Amino acid sequence: MVDLPKKKVGIVACSGEELAEGTVTRLAALKVLEHLRPADTVTICLPLFLAGGAGDRAFARFYPTIAVDGCEQRCAARATEMYSSKPAASIMVRELVAENNLGQPEGKRCLNGAGLQAVDVTAERIAALVDDLLEKRWNRRAGTFAGPQDTPIPPQDSAETEKVATCSCGSGIPIQKVIISGQEVTLVALPLIFEQFREAGKSPGDATMHEMMDTVKIYNLVPAEAEPTYTTAILREYTTFWEQKNIIFQEYAR
């Protein structure tokens, strides 16, 4: 069964290679991803916002994201906002070091004692923020926290408890480009939605499309006046997808 991604929190570390604090951000993010909150977090490399595709740039809209920066330049927070969406939270290692009266982190390759302390403090702060953000409702269409009137995110899949750190390198959020009224529109999560509906045996048709559009609208902004044209275009794409999958299945069954 294909599942749409459960609610997770994204972590974007600056990873600044030229500063010990950059190493702190990377190790703190890893500690959260691998040990403190492995089932609830996902990450993406900062450069993928530029070097990757539309799916990568949808990251901070899809996941409430914590930017973790080493220094005052705040590259992670600024780049995330510039290329994806405003981070839900932002922390900076130098501020945490000052707040906690830690020593100066040193050693880009091998952190000194103060640097290792900074990793622990930063990781704990990230984990606390993860817990806070998971309590709130996130609107994946808008890339902001949802108000009470907004569509809730899908319920979390309790079966998804695998304890692994998730790196989004090269995957990002699955997207599909669809021609709607002559314009190319990027729809987030559409490939997963198609797969999920097909596996449930829901063939293309009016009844299926009503339900499918409800799901599509969780992840994408569909203007009310344009919904009929979106529905027509997505039905066309889903019909193609359905037929191709059936052909593959029939050939495999021979």
Place this chain on the structure above:
Amino acid sequence: MTEAKQKVVIVPCSGIGKTYGSVSRQAGYVVVEDLRPEDTQLAALSLLVMGDEASRAMLAGNPAITIDGCKLACATKMVRESGGVVAQDFAVLDVYRRYKQFKPQGIAELNEGGEQLARALAEEIVGIVDHITSGSGGRR
């Protein structure tokens, strides 16, 4: 007037979730801090992403060697997008194919195989650095 010495810019990937990313960064540090500190300097990808003027200027005046941890080649793409010249691009996976005796593991902390692979990669990078700084080429 003495012309400022050209320093080759080493740009490793910022990979956070995979071993090859860690190898790329470690190799960069070995070159810049241990093997050729006088001839090389490190550039941070995050600064290039933000279009940092000093980093762009560094790339404008010096050839770059990029070290990518995966096929997405963020380091190479970002250097080119920042107006830099990639003298040589390394992909850690390709390097690993040449040194299969080293089995890299670990992300936060590389195992011995990872450290050895990083060292082997660093030695290859140094060969390119020396080629460039001797004035015999390198720009592609």
